[in-house]
Amino acid sequence: MTPSSAQLSWQSPPEPIDQILNTPLPPASTLSPNHRWFVEVERPPFPPLTDLAQPKLSLAGLQINPKTNGPANRYTFGRLTYRALPDGKPQTPNLPEDARLSFFNWSTDGERLAFALERETGWELWMLDLPSGKTQSLSEPILNATYGTPCRWLPGDEGLICKIVPDDRGAPPEAPSVPSGPAIEENLGRKAPARTYTNLLKNPQDEALFEYYLTSRLEKISLTRDRTPILPPTLIDEAIPSPNGESILLSTLHRPFSYQVPLSRFPKTTQVVNLQDKSLYTVAELPLADNIPIKFGSVRPGRREISWRADRxxxxxxxxxxxxxxxxxxxxxxxxxxxxxxxxxxEPQTLWKSEYRFDDITWGREDTALVSEWWYDNRKSRIWKINPQNPTLEPQLIIERNYQDRYSDPGTPLTTLGDYGKRVLRFARDRESLYFEGRGASESGVYPFLDRRSLVTGKTERLWQAKNPYYERIEDIIDDRASQIVTRRQSKIDPPNFFIVRRTEPSKSLQLTDYQDPAPQFTQVGKEVIQYERADGVKLTATLYLPPNYDPEKDGALPTIFWVYPEEFKDAATAGQITTAENAFSRPYGSSVLFLLLRGYAVLDNPTLPIIGEGDREPNDTYVEQLLMGAEAAVREVVRRGVSDPQRLVIGGHSYGAFTAANLLAHSDLFQAGIARSGAYNRTLTPFGFQGEQRNFWEATQIYMQMSPFTHAAKINEPLLLIHGADDNNSGTYPVQSERFYEALKGLGGTVRWVELPYEGHGYRSRESIGHVLWEMVRWCDRYT
Structure with missing residues (x-):
């Protein structure tokens, strides 16, 4: 084996995989909230590693670029085009060459689009006026985009309020050459559990840097570039104008900071101020929240989710x-x-009280809002209609369901621009019905739909539903009769494109875009959603992909890669539902395992591995047993079909899927090799819960130990490829997880390879890393199957 200290230059995957990685991607798009404009922005190819190697500071859960006062490694978009609906010609506004755009934000009337443009030294505010097609810069590179949304629109032509880097902030604080004392933390008998967060503050120097980079001055920037100060420099968390633009909901962060939790739990003051920095009302003063219980559904005590009503x-x-x-x-x-x-x-007025935990609210009009609640232990969710004008009236239960039951999912209510330029419920012409769009999972497959639901009778009318051979989803409706709808249509062979569909005359649909297949090499790939059962009768599904032009008589049984990610359920019925859209267009992106189809491998993607805990039993109480049953059933099915060679099987996954792959190697001999990317393998390093486990290590010690593949490393006698980003910022998946697992397997004489990708996070972004990961995966599978 290669010595652990060996260095290897960046490798590229074999053709045509390498060529596909260089193929331009279809643009991203957005529909204006007033339904008049369709905007597309170019999606650049994968950034070079030099972009990821830019300066980076990890502070209080953030990663920021100190040169630009923005997020580190934020994905930016390129060339922008727009057109008037329904049939306007695409127009390209003037922008700097090689512009890097982000933070898109529609004006309250939907006629202007603001965005930030990244320069070498910071972020500028720009605006596109859609009716005239003119773009203009509204500021120098002065925006403070280190955290949250840097700018928000005021109504009409009043401009935007923005977080600005203070002109006089000076140079960043320098670290002392010698620490003034030891780093000390203490806890005096108070319970303060916390999950394993990343990029936290570590010392007083980090605290000083946090204050330096996140301190902003709040200013009003007009459409003529005039700047009006509103607030002096402070640690602004959020600044949200009221719908009428006369007040600002201002949240600020305060000391004491914490080295154990991210800035979202720091002390926070929320107040209403006017545009002259006069405080009108203090909404909340919250202390440090470092002791929120880890049980799912626990929240920060005090007033939270503070915002403005969209309809007032x-x-x-x-x-x-x-x-x-x-x-x-x-x-x-x-x-x-x-x-x-x-x-x-x-005095504040209570409008509604929930039995479960509050989830969301969509405002509609004075007498109508929809509010939802959920509860993890029983997987229940409810949607209620309330009357904000008369809260003494009994709320009306609209929907109650198991939120893991995809077949009963009613979809999401559609919204539109209200009187104050904010999104409110989209009422039908009768003013008593709402439109819902949903994914449409069912026993016969996944077919998105548009429903009209009466709030008076509760009856639902299906207005439209996708039909074979398409997977087509509602993006928006253009009029209050839903006679014209905007959809995104795709099939197994047709890439996603946007259409304006006349609901009663679908043959007269207007195609808005003409995106081409970025990887036509996959046109002849076989794709099928298959169904089977595990030993205890639980129904399972998976998506089986077969290489291009696969001929069972000629090609026989193939080496097969199982790419997995389990999920916890409370009942067997919901665990076995069909949730994969067979008609969806499937093309690999980034470091997708589907690229290996071009190397002659079959891929069984996301075979359902439900971990079920019915009644009072927690799912993880029998995690290993259920995991094995699910994997055995999947292997048995593809071998029965004759497409997979049982002596040439690879198990792989990313994150919790990597953890799963390692467990299946430890507890079975079903697979001949494994690939584990960005995983966690020792659950004692995540002692206050992980994934769907809400008990801590001391409450469920045996479960934590039994579920940890690190504990069972001596049982792994198959080759295992470990890949991890060196800057993994995901909770619980520190790079040390792969490092220690590698050391354990190496010390036990295992066949193992550990690849650490510099500058990469939980997912892999750079062109060099993505190409190399695919090279490693192809090489590993070719070598050990």
Whole structure:
């Protein structure tokens, strides 16, 4: 084997994989909220590693670029085009050559599009006026984009409010050459569990840098580039204008900071101020939240999710936990929805109380809003219609379901621009019905739909549904009768494109885009959603891909790669549902395992591996047993079909899938080799919960130990390829997980290879890394199958 200290230059995968990686991607697109404009932005190819190697600071859960005062390695878009709907010609506005665009933001009337343009030294504010087609720069590179949205629109022609780098902030604080003392943390008997967060503050120097880079001055920037200061420099978390533009909901962060949790849990003050920096109302003053229980459904105590009602000029609303934020407490009601209108001098009024944890609210009009709640332990969700105008009226239950039951998913209510330029419920012409669009999973497959649901009778009318051979989803509706809808249509052989569909005359549909197949080499790939059962009768599904032009008589049984990611369920019925859209266009992207189809491998993608815990039993109580049953059933099915050679099987996965792959190698001999990317293998390093496990290590010690492939490393006698990003920023998957697992397998005499990718995070972004990962995967599979 190659020595662990050996260095290897970047390798490229074999053709045609390497050539496909260089193929331009179809643009990203957005429809204006007033349905008048269709905008496309170019998606550049994978960035070079030099982009990822730019300066980076890891602070309080963030990764920032100190040169630009923006996020480190933020994906940016290129050339922008637009057209008027329905049949305007594409137009290309003037922008700097090789522009790098991000932070797109529609104006409240949908006629202007603001965005930030990245320069060498920072982010500039730009605007495209759609009716005239003119673009203009509204600022120098002064935006502070290190955290959150840097700019938000005011109504009409008033411009935007933006977080600005203070002109006089000076040079960044320098680290002392010698520490002034040791790093000390203490806890005096208080329970403060925390999951394994990354990129946290580590010392006083980090605290100083955090304050330096996240401190912003709030300014109003007009459409003529005039700048008006609103607030002096402070640690701004969020600044959201009221719908009428007269007030600002301002959240600021404060000391004491924490070295154990990210900035979202730092002390925070939220208040309403006007554009002259006059405080009108203090909404909340929250202390450091470093002791939120790890049980799913636990939240920060106090007022949270504070925002403006979308259907009113200036009315606040917030959620307040009635159980202290602790999901383990037995209470009759969990949360309260509260509102307070301008001028914020009255007593706040409770509009609704939930039995489960609050999930979301969509405002509609004075007498109608939809509010939802959920609960993890029973996987239940509910949607209620409430009357904000008269909260004494009983809420109307619209939907109650198991949220893992995809077959009963009613979809999502569509929204439109309201009177104040914010998204509100889209009522049908009768003013008593709403439109819902959904994915449409069913026993016969996945066929998206558009429904009209009466809020009076509860009856649902299906207005439109995708039909074979297409997988077609609703993007928006153009009129309140839904006579014209915008869809994104694709099939197994047709790449996704946008259409304006006349619902009653579908033959007169207008195609908006003509994106071509970026990888026509996959045209003859076989794709089938297959169904089978595991030993205890639970129904399972998977997507089976076969190489181009596969001939079973000529090619016989193939080497096969199983790419896995398990999921926890509370009942067997929902675990076996069909959720994969067989008609969807499938082309690999990035380091996808599907590229190996071009090397003659079959791929069984996402074979369902449900981990079920019915009743009071937790799913992970029998994790290994259920994992093995699912894998055995998948192997048995593809071998029965004659497409897979049982002596040439590879198990692989990414993140929790990597953890799963390692476990299957440790507890079975089903596979001849494994690939584990960016995984976690020792659960004692994530002692306060992981994935779907909400018990801590000391409450479920045996479960943590049994589920850790690190514990069973001596049982792994198959070759295992470990790949990990050196800067993995995902909770729980520190690079040390792969490093220690490699050391264990090496020490035990295993066949193992560990590849650490410089500058890469949990997913892999650079052209060099993606190409090399695919080279490693092809090489590993060719060598050991």
């Amino acid at each position: 000029a200036a009315t606040l609303y917030w959620i307040e936990a009635l159980d202290g934020g602790d999901a383990a407490r037995e209470v009759a009601q969990r949360d309260a929805l509260v509102e307070l209108p301008s001028p914020f001098t009255a």
